[in-house]
Amino acid sequence: GAGVSQSPRYKVAKRGQDVALRCDPISGHVSLFWYQQALGQGPEFLTYFQNEAQLDKSGLPSDRFFAERPEGSVSTLKIQRTQQEDSAVYLCASSHNRVGNQPQHFGDGTRLSIL
């Protein structure tokens, strides 16, 4: 497809379970970002990849959160031992270059609900 694709769109998990969220960026986009959007809030930065290198993971809230992009294309955000406060929409975005003066293109997100 032409845009950023995220799957699943909705995920319900029990507290303590592990989850994996997938992002398929726009083909050829060098930069990939993950954001967390709580209900009624703006997105908050989690982590950033340039190709396969994770250059910034300062926004990951705990060591239960892990992201990878092994071949510089598809990325996976993994949350281990989920907790109720992890419930949010997780947005993936990609952009064409490394500089940051090009807009980030967002997927529709994965809505994660932890019971």
Place this chain on the structure above:
Amino acid sequence: AQSVAQPEDQVNVAEGNPLTVKCTYSVSGNPYLFWYVQYPNRGLQFLLKYITGDNLVKGSYGFEAEFNKSQTSFHLKKPSALVSDSALYFCAVATGGGNKLTFGTGTQLKVEL
């Protein structure tokens, strides 16, 4: 640290009237400024950006924004609002490598007939 403020949670405007959604920012260095729109259960859609140059930038769907360095503002405007413009609008800022966007809390725009 960089930050963005959107002082209005909601803006109501009649269709055909001009609209303004306010945004102020705080950064060290020169900012990259962006406006995004979000419809229910969707991701963010890019509207426009200011990187450098002309302070008035034009974007998608007839939207424009004016960069004001002295007031550290980047207000979103449209001369004539449409009902279909009703959505959640986010202002965002980045600096340096511009790799991390910091978003405001969003402004819900409601355009009524």
